[in-house]
Amino acid sequence: DIQMTQSPSTLSASVGDRVTITCRASQNINNWLAWYQQKPGKAPKLLIYRASSLESGVPSRFSGSGSGREFTLTISSLQPDDSATYYCQQYDDYSSFGQGTKLEIK
C-alpha cells in the first residue's frame, strides 16, 4: 500500500500570506496526485489533479507542483474563504489519501 504523509497537520496564517502544504508518498506515484479542499459538513472539492493541473473553476491562487514522491499545494495569497482542511490523494496504485492539513486564518 502507498502511504501518503502531509505536513503540517495544522497551519495558521494571515490573509494575504503565501501558504504551502507538503505531501510525501511512500513510493514514486508518477504525478498521479490530486489535492482537495473540504469545509465542515461538506464533501471534498477537487482543486488540483495530475499534480499540477488546476481544476476548472478553481481560483488561480491555488497551484500544485512536485514529482515522483514529493508534492506541494501552494496558495499564493490566502483569502478568508480558504479556511478548510486540505487532503492529497494518490491514484497511481489503487488510491489513498493523506491525513489532512487544517488551515486556519489568523
Next chain:
Amino acid sequence: VQLVQSGAEVKKPGASVKVSCKASGYTFTRYYIHWVRQAPGQGLEWMGIINPSGGSTSYPQQFQDRVTMTRDTSTSTVYVELSSLRSEDTAVYYCARDRGDIEVVGAAYDALDIWGQGTLVTVSS
C-alpha cells in the same frame, strides 16, 4: 452533473448496510465511481471503485472481505454494501466520480471531480 445519495442509516453491530448513489447529467457508463468514507473528525479513506459499464470492481485489502459494490445501469445508480458492521464503521460515506472518461483513459484511475452529498451511517447497539 450530480450524484445524489440515499439517506442516513442507523444499524446494529453485525448488520449490513447498503447505500445508493444516483448519477445524472452525464453518460453513466463512461466514468468510474469511487466510494470514500470519513469517520467523525477523521480523514478520508478510500473504499474501492466500480466500473459502471461492466460492473468490475476493485477493493483495497482492508475492505476485501466486507464490501460489495454493484450498479444498475437502468437507473444510473451504484451501490455500496458493507457487512458485519462494527462501531468503527460509523462514518459519512461518499460516492465520487472519476474524472477520466473510460473510453479515453481505459483502466487508469483519475482524480475525483464530482462528489455525492454523503450518507451518514451510524453503527450502535
